[in-house]
Amino acid sequence: MSEGDEIISVRGLNASFGDRQVLHEVSFSIRRGEITLIIGGSGSGKTTVLKHLLHLYEPPKGTVYIFGKDIAEISEDEQTELYLQMGVIYQNGALLNSMTVMENIALLPQQYTDMPEELIQEMVLMKLGLVNLSDAAWLYPSELSGGMLKRAALARAIIMDPPLLFCDEPGSGLDPVSLAALDGLILELKEKLGMTVVMITHEVSSISRIADKVVFLHEGRVLFEGSRDEAMNSELPQLRDYFAKGHGS
Numbered sequence: 119m120s121e122g123d124e125i126i127s128v129r130g131l132n133a134s135f136g137d138r139q140v141l142h143e144v145s146f147s148i149r150r151g152e153i154t155l156i157i158g159g160s161g162s163g164k165t166t167v168l169k170h171l172l173h174l175y176e177p178p179k180g181t182v183y184i185f186g187k188d189i190a191e192i193s194e195d196e197q198t199e200l201y202l203q204m205g206v207i208y209q210n211g212a213l214l215n216s217m218t219v220m221e222n223i224a225l226l227p228q229q230y231t232d233m234p235e236e237l238i239q240e241m242v243l244m245k246l247g248l249v250n251l252s253d254a255a256w257l258y259p260s261e262l263s264g265g266m267l268k269r270a271a272l273a274r275a276i277i278m279d280p281p282l283l284f285c286d287e288p289g290s291g292l293d294p295v296s297l298a299a300l301d302g303l304i305l306e307l308k309e310k311l312g313m314t315v316v317m318i319t320h321e322v323s324s325i326s327r328i329a330d331k332v333v334f335l336h337e338g339r340v341l342f343e344g345s346r347d348e349a350m351n352s353e354l355p356q357l358r359d360y361f362a363k364g365h366g367s
């Protein structure tokens with residue numbers, strides 16, 4: 119693959135909270151059309167890395183390039199444009215309880231576009247079809263199961279057809295069957311829509327199911343970056359230990 123296929127590049131990223139440095143010279147890259155899983159034990163820095171990719175933090179040192187641009191250097195307009203190209207599912211990214219699933223998912227296009235309401239509704243129904251939730255459009259979040267809520271959150275994240283999807287532990291709290299179904303949907307998004315996916319996960323079972331690439335963080339450092347097979351066959355003691363513990367699989 120050529121360098122042009124690199125959609126995100128993180129170079130020498132440090133991060134601290136107060137006196138405590140939690141990321142140390144983190145570097146890795148994400149290629150277009152691939153599913154990259156960021157794995158690592160609790161507190162290894164996965165969510166902090168994701169927040170830097172979303173430019174929610176300013177790095178004291180290091181650079182995040184997305185679509186070839188340093189995200190710390192882009193204008194406010196470019197930033198808004200970039201946000202519209204990134205779908206995000208947060209770990210506890212629940213839907214708003216006072217709104218139906220349809221209303222929740224319609225929020226983003228209502229806020230950021232001047233599309234007519236009928237078109238937005240059509241878009242929402244299409245996305246709900248994609249995540250097998252067509253019948254849930256007029257239900258309230260409290261009427262959905264855990265797996266359905268995650269799929270609704272996925273539909274909301276992809277409503278604007280973003281080329282890039284970030285997911286922070288989308289499978290947390292799901293039973294193995296619902297987790298496999300969610301992984302299957304994410305794989306479909308890659309295969310049918312060509313989406314690039316960056317996912318933080320604790321689920322070792324997801325690695326064999328969907329990962330093209332794995333980035334392993336340990337105590338704020340990238341100890342491994344490579345393909346799924348390279349990860350599975352790695353002799354790196356910390357990675358073997360991580361797999362042996364089975365983290366949630």
Ligand SMILES: Nc1ncnc2c1ncn2[C@@H]1O[C@H](COP(=O)(O)OP(=O)(O)OP(=O)(O)O)[C@@H](O)[C@H]1O
Pocket residue numbers: 135140158159160161162163164165166167
């Ligand atoms: N807002 C914050 N203030 C202070 N320390 C923080 C903050 N956010 C994270 N940390 C610390 O930074 C380190 C990395 O946290 P982070 O949440 O990125 O890890 P993680 O790998 O995502 O963990 P988990 O899998 O448990 O979600 C941890 O030691 C955490 O305690």
